[in-house]
Amino acid sequence: MNDDRYVRGWAKLKEIDGQAGENVIESLQDIAPDFARLLIEFPFGDIYSRPGLDLKMRELAVVAALTAMGNAAPQLKVHIQGARNVGCSRQEIVEVIMQMAVYAGFPVALNGLFVAKEIFSQEAAA
Amino acid sequence: MNDDRYVRGWAKLKEIDGQAGENVIESLQDIAPDFARLLIEFPFGDIYSRPGLDLKMRELAVVAALTAMGNAAPQLKVHIQGARNVGCSRQEIVEVIMQMAVYAGFPVALNGLFVAKEIFSQEAAA
Amino acid sequence: MNDDRYVRGWAKLKEIDGQAGENVIESLQDIAPDFARLLIEFPFGDIYSRPGLDLKMRELAVVAALTAMGNAAPQLKVHIQGARNVGCSRQEIVEVIMQMAVYAGFPVALNGLFVAKEIFSQEAAA
Amino acid sequence: MNDDRYVRGWAKLKEIDGQAGENVIESLQDIAPDFARLLIEFPFGDIYSRPGLDLKMRELAVVAALTAMGNAAPQLKVHIQGARNVGCSRQEIVEVIMQMAVYAGFPVALNGLFVAKEIFSQEAAA
Amino acid sequence: MNDDRYVRGWAKLKEIDGQAGENVIESLQDIAPDFARLLIEFPFGDIYSRPGLDLKMRELAVVAALTAMGNAAPQLKVHIQGARNVGCSRQEIVEVIMQMAVYAGFPVALNGLFVAKEIFSQEAAA
Amino acid sequence: MNDDRYVRGWAKLKEIDGQAGENVIESLQDIAPDFARLLIEFPFGDIYSRPGLDLKMRELAVVAALTAMGNAAPQLKVHIQGARNVGCSRQEIVEVIMQMAVYAGFPVALNGLFVAKEIFSQEAAA
Numbered sequence: 001m002n003d004d005r006y007v008r009g010w011a012k013l014k015e016i017d018g019q020a021g022e023n024v025i026e027s028l029q030d031i032a033p034d035f036a037r038l039l040i041e042f043p044f045g046d047i048y049s050r051p052g053l054d055l056k057m058r059e060l061a062v063v064a065a066l067t068a069m070g071n072a073a074p075q076l077k078v079h080i081q082g083a084r085n086v087g088c089s090r091q092e093i094v095e096v097i098m099q100m101a102v103y104a105g106f107p108v109a110l111n112g113l114f115v116a117k118e119i120f121s122q123e124a125a126a
Numbered sequence: 127m128n129d130d131r132y133v134r135g136w137a138k139l140k141e142i143d144g145q146a147g148e149n150v151i152e153s154l155q156d157i158a159p160d161f162a163r164l165l166i167e168f169p170f171g172d173i174y175s176r177p178g179l180d181l182k183m184r185e186l187a188v189v190a191a192l193t194a195m196g197n198a199a200p201q202l203k204v205h206i207q208g209a210r211n212v213g214c215s216r217q218e219i220v221e222v223i224m225q226m227a228v229y230a231g232f233p234v235a236l237n238g239l240f241v242a243k244e245i246f247s248q249e250a251a252a
Numbered sequence: 253m254n255d256d257r258y259v260r261g262w263a264k265l266k267e268i269d270g271q272a273g274e275n276v277i278e279s280l281q282d283i284a285p286d287f288a289r290l291l292i293e294f295p296f297g298d299i300y301s302r303p304g305l306d307l308k309m310r311e312l313a314v315v316a317a318l319t320a321m322g323n324a325a326p327q328l329k330v331h332i333q334g335a336r337n338v339g340c341s342r343q344e345i346v347e348v349i350m351q352m353a354v355y356a357g358f359p360v361a362l363n364g365l366f367v368a369k370e371i372f373s374q375e376a377a378a
Numbered sequence: 379m380n381d382d383r384y385v386r387g388w389a390k391l392k393e394i395d396g397q398a399g400e401n402v403i404e405s406l407q408d409i410a411p412d413f414a415r416l417l418i419e420f421p422f423g424d425i426y427s428r429p430g431l432d433l434k435m436r437e438l439a440v441v442a443a444l445t446a447m448g449n450a451a452p453q454l455k456v457h458i459q460g461a462r463n464v465g466c467s468r469q470e471i472v473e474v475i476m477q478m479a480v481y482a483g484f485p486v487a488l489n490g491l492f493v494a495k496e497i498f499s500q501e502a503a504a
Numbered sequence: 505m506n507d508d509r510y511v512r513g514w515a516k517l518k519e520i521d522g523q524a525g526e527n528v529i530e531s532l533q534d535i536a537p538d539f540a541r542l543l544i545e546f547p548f549g550d551i552y553s554r555p556g557l558d559l560k561m562r563e564l565a566v567v568a569a570l571t572a573m574g575n576a577a578p579q580l581k582v583h584i585q586g587a588r589n590v591g592c593s594r595q596e597i598v599e600v601i602m603q604m605a606v607y608a609g610f611p612v613a614l615n616g617l618f619v620a621k622e623i624f625s626q627e628a629a630a
Numbered sequence: 631m632n633d634d635r636y637v638r639g640w641a642k643l644k645e646i647d648g649q650a651g652e653n654v655i656e657s658l659q660d661i662a663p664d665f666a667r668l669l670i671e672f673p674f675g676d677i678y679s680r681p682g683l684d685l686k687m688r689e690l691a692v693v694a695a696l697t698a699m700g701n702a703a704p705q706l707k708v709h710i711q712g713a714r715n716v717g718c719s720r721q722e723i724v725e726v727i728m729q730m731a732v733y734a735g736f737p738v739a740l741n742g743l744f745v746a747k748e749i750f751s752q753e754a755a756a
Binding site for chain 5: 672673677678680682683687688690691692693694695696697698699702705719721722724725726728729730731732733734
């Protein structure tokens with residue numbers, strides 16, 4: 001194992017996704033613990049740790065892509081929260097999702113907005 | 127016709143997509159001229175003209191989404207050029223495309239990078 | 253704002269989607285009210301109001317596309333009801349969904365049929 | 379082999395797709411001749427031969443779905459020609475493709491329109 | 505009707521999908537009974553009955569595809585169970601799903617693993 | 631850098647994809663050399679090097695997924711060749727692609743078969 005990547009990835013995952021990210025890792029332990037490790041090492045240890053694009057832009061890019069693809073609602077939820085965690089405003093998140101209507105249609109944009117609504121409500125309640 | 131949206135959209139389309147955008151509009155005239163007008167009015171007159179997200183972030187979000195969807199290479203090309211037109215660095219564009227390997231797989235990320243390579247080569251030649 | 257498009261779109265949305273459409277608009281008010289307006293103006297005010305294709309054909313085309321894409325179940329539900337509202341028979345809807353097995357596979361066709369079954373049951377109960 | 383389905387499917391394939399359909403069947407002979415037979419039997423012998431939806435509506439539904447999915451340009455081309463063969467007007471085809479901008483985004487609608495433009499040009503030249 | 509294909513398909517469906525497959529057929533009876541018949545005849549009577557690829561490889565291929573597409577969770581569930589029914593080990597299934605992270609991204613792989621976790625838990629409980 | 635993963639991945643990439651894989655790595659050097667390294671390390675060093683699934687099954691799973699997704703023709707080509715390199719028969723490859731008609735529709739299966747036809751022709755010519 002490459003300890004550096006793992007340690008760096010784990011810190012980055014917690015910085016971006018917080019408790020929701022830790023829950024994903026935990027839920028993999030009894031089905032595919034190696035995948036939990038790979039998820040920490042490659043996306044977070046390798047990609048998110050790179051310079052050249054700040055975390056706010058990275059999270060908005062993920063929100064854009066997952067909204068447009070429309071086939072991964074749980075991960076969109078984690079990353080809308082992640083976008084908030086790294087400092088994106090509600091307005092920025094809503095604007096990115098709305099913009100996806102142009103590139104992937106109104107249905108996926110609507111579904112993205114309803115996920116954002118759920119996350120923002122949880123924030124207001126907390 | 128809502129002249130304000132059209133005028134605002136046309137200016138925005140030229141600001142972002144430049145000559146490539148004008149070529150798309152021109153190429154629609156003999157098949158669906160109304161769609162050319164709608165393309166100017168809704169994406170550019172309505173969406174890109176909104177406050178709350180700057181054009182650099184908007185273009186990186188589009189590059190992310192079109193890379194991830196992997197089914198619209200001509201438009202990805204236009205928007206990688208568009209990202210350059212509004213001030214995104216080559217590094218930012220490359221980072222966003224690389225990041226899509228995490229969310230939509232290595233094949234679409236590779237194909238996105240090869241489109242970027244083509245655009246950057248044209249810049250170097252110009 | 254272009255009042256004509258909004259008024260025309262709102263009437264068209266109610267004609268096609270009925271209460272389900274109004275519910276979507278209402279549910280957007282606290283997250284993205286501008287998107288509610290754009291949804292009325294562009295899809296309904298601009299596109300559905302165009303001549304050249306009657307509403308029955310338009311709704312069957314949407315049912316075909318949303319079934320095939322398989323990533324927008326709530327909107328497929330609204331538009332199967334919409335197809336009924338504008339005069340499509342149950343048989344026409346079922347035939348379009350079945351045909352999608354050829355173009356997008358049996359899983360999305362099955363999932364489309366189960367959405368139709370739910371809508372038709374609600375009709376029978378009403 | 380079920381001769382009825384094959385004979386019925388072959389006639390239906392020629393009615394809808396004409397020479398382009400026959401070319402597809404021919405091009406499969408040296409790689410997967412059984413798939414050529416299955417393609418005649420299931421889509422054309424089983425599905426297109428069903429009552430309850432006329433061929434014009436069936437072809438517009440396919441044009442809608444293939445435009446929206448955006449990952450099968452050769453088949454979209456065959457079916458835009460097929461739509462013409464069974465009596466769809468150019469306007470109907472253009473309207474269906476334009477409508478897909480609402481459900482699957484402007485890029486796939488643009489690419490669909492450019493395929494239609496190519497088919498209509500070939501008609502004009504013939 | 506081609507009785508041979510139907511009888512052969514029905515036996516194959518029960519061999520692969522077991523009770524879950526029979527439930528799908530049953531649930532179609534009041535909405536599209538013809539589709540139930542076509543589902544037995546084409547996928548199971550025509551395709552799964554072919555020589556040249558054993559059922560274990562066929563089921564792993566389906567698990568791969570449905571994981572990657574990410575838009576048909578109920579069918580992925582049926583086929584993970586189907587893979588188990590025809591002799592695939594849990595490890596083989598988990599490896600195929602993990603591998604899809606490379607080709608279609610981590611979100612669809614995660615969602616596939618959680619479906620597998622559910623199926624394996626039901627086995628343990630049974 | 632984790633030299634073990636890189637060395638192991640590079641050997642695995644050459645074993646599976648041969649010259650076509652090396653060409654992909656080479657073509658990335660002037661646009662995203664880090665992505666070339668990540669492509670060697672994660673898919674090939676981490677995933678393909680895992681026990682529990684032999685390379686033949688892994689390559690057939692990739693052929694299934696890329697055929698079904700239908701949005702990455704260059705990579706499908708590389709992996710049909712890869713499947714041949716690790717010992718899959720032409721018949722196995724054709725069967726997997728044909729089977730995708732059931733799960734993702736006839737158009738993507740047809741396009742996959744035509745890619746296989748091209749690869750098999752090159753083999754025959756070599």
